[in-house]
Amino acid sequence: MSRISPEQVSYIAGLARLSLEPEEVERMARDMDRILEWVATLEELDTEGIVPTAHAIELETPVREDEAAAAMDPELAVSNAPEHVGTAFSVPKVLEGEEG
Numbered sequence: 001m002s003r004i005s006p007e008q009v010s011y012i013a014g015l016a017r018l019s020l021e022p023e024e025v026e027r028m029a030r031d032m033d034r035i036l037e038w039v040a041t042l043e044e045l046d047t048e049g050i051v052p053t054a055h056a057i058e059l060e061t062p063v064r065e066d067e068a069a070a071a072m073d074p075e076l077a078v079s080n081a082p083e084h085v086g087t088a089f090s091v092p093k094v095l096e097g098e099e100g
């Protein structure tokens with residue numbers, strides 16, 4: 001019994017803005033179905049008493065104190081920019097229909 005239909009794959013591809021050929025949709029449906037079958041076998045494992053973890057081994061996350069520092073000179077900040085207006089970076093407009 002298939003868990004993932006080609007229609008579901010097409011729907012998900014549309015959400016991800018992917019263009020898939022019909023044979024790719026079929027292949028993805030088979031691949032995703034095999035992945036779900038494998039995950040289902042993991043559900044059979046006895047995990048009683050096992051603490052959920054994000055990593056297989058304990059990791060130490062080094063952190064440092066957050067210290068305020070003097071702000072960079074605005075002229076220096078934009079000095080290597082390809083384009084700037086005063087102390088602001090100038091970038092191309094990326095949204096159509098916006099006045100700027």
